[in-house]
Amino acid sequence: MIYVYLKQRAYKKAEKFVRSKKNPELYFILGRELLERGLANRAITFLKNSMNTEANFSLGLAYYLKKDYEKAKHYFLSYHPPDELGKGKRDFWLFKTYLQLGNSEKALDYLKKASSYDNFYGAVSRKLLGLRVYKPVQFSSVEPPRLFPELYRIRELGFLSYMRYEAFRHEHLATTGDVLLISRIDPYTSIRLAVKKYGVKSEIYRVVSHPTPYENLVFEAAQKFEVPVPLIYAVMRQESLFDPYAVSSSGAKGLMQLIDSTARWKAKRLGLKIRSVFDPETNITLGTAYLAFLMDYWNGDLIRVIASYNAGHGAVSRWKRYEDDFLFIELIPYNETRNYVKRVLYNYYVYSEKLEKGL
Structure with a gap:
């Protein structure tokens, strides 16, 4: 029912419905919707009653929108996300908030923290610091390929789907050499193999993650x-x-x-x-x-x-x-x-x- 009211922009009915249910998650859904509509004061009322892990960040945004930077700082500092994207988001917005508070030293500290993450927030922070976003990787040695010769033959015959099937079926045998060579004939398979076999923090993933085919x-x-x-x-x-x-x-x-x-x-x-x-x-x-x-x-x-x-x-x-x-x-x-x-x-x-x- 909450989504029906929100789709109709019947916010008063939505507010009445949420209060009657007393469900913390519904408080977050409505609070977030109100915030996205620019209704910061009404959003704050509902977000404060939410148990959602993102509630504190949204409250920080709401107070930032109201230009109440002290309260924005409080809620951003109270936001403890488990993942790097959330941490980068928190640190970047603390940088912006401390900047508004006139504390350039603290702002710079948080900008540097945010710059350590390999995501959107880290990239923006590095650009603001005058640093490179992309750091080239030079391998000291590359493992010889095991799968590529056969995969190449299959691809040359025009069987792209079958080539991918064989690549992922034998991913446990894939080497860095395979990943590099496959990137020349099918970047999709190369990137996915790099992630599945070596992970997004690996050097081989960084090498093949942003190719320029076609x-x-x-x-x-x-x-x-x-x-x-x-x-x-x-x-x-x-x-x-x-x-x-x-x-x-x-x-x-x-x-x-x-x-x-x-x-x-x-x-x-x-x-x-x-x-x-x-x-x-x-x-x-x-x-x-x-x-x-x-x-x-x-x-x-x-x-x-x-x-x-x-x-x-x-x-x-x-x-x-x-x-x-x-x-x-x-x-x-x-x-x-x-x-x-x-x-x-x-x-x-x-x-x-x-x-x-x-x-």
Whole structure:
């Protein structure tokens, strides 16, 4: 019932319903919804009655929005997340809060703490500190490949799905040499193998995590539509992990996960005939054309361009606007889009540095 009221924006009915149920989780759901609508005072009332682990962070945001930075600091300091993403988020917002309080020394301490995490918050913090986001890895030695010769033969015969099946069936045999070589013929499999066999903190994962496949197609589309190359790769990585045959639960297809209506719309505007939306050239061309449309629509506002690629520019146009881009990101009403924006921005920072240095 709570979601019915929220969808109807019947907040008074929602508040009455939540108070009648006295369920701490419902208090968080409503409090978060009110906060995302910019109703900080009403949000605080409900968030304070929640037991959700994210409640303190949301309370910190609510008081930050009210410019009550002392209380914002209190709640950010009371937020104890178990994972690195949450810790980076907490430390970054403590940096912003101490900055507003005029304590630049404390602010710098928390900015340095946030910079230690390999995620969106760490990347932004490193950029603010004038540090590199992407650190190149040089292997002293690479293990000889065991799987690649056979996988390569299968791929050359055109059996991509079977190649992937064999790679993951024998992942326990995979070496760093396999992961590196596979990245040349199928980045999707290479990245997934690196994660499953070695983990996201491994050197081999860092080497293969942000590849630049389809270079000729990407650079040609970037030049034609005046879209930054790092943005195309950042979106492509998040959308499909470079799987040209990816299909989402919502029916989005290919490298840049185009839904049929968007593909037809852009193809008609460009005078193109779509033979297959899974074709890399077609998909990259149409996806980049859509990014160009969003860049023009938002006058180059990268954050709203990225949010619109996921949620649609119509939805983003209805969201509350903030002068502080970080507040805008944290208060995106769709959880999926909020996380999407952070991941694509992280990818964008990495690709910007890699492509600038030719790494």
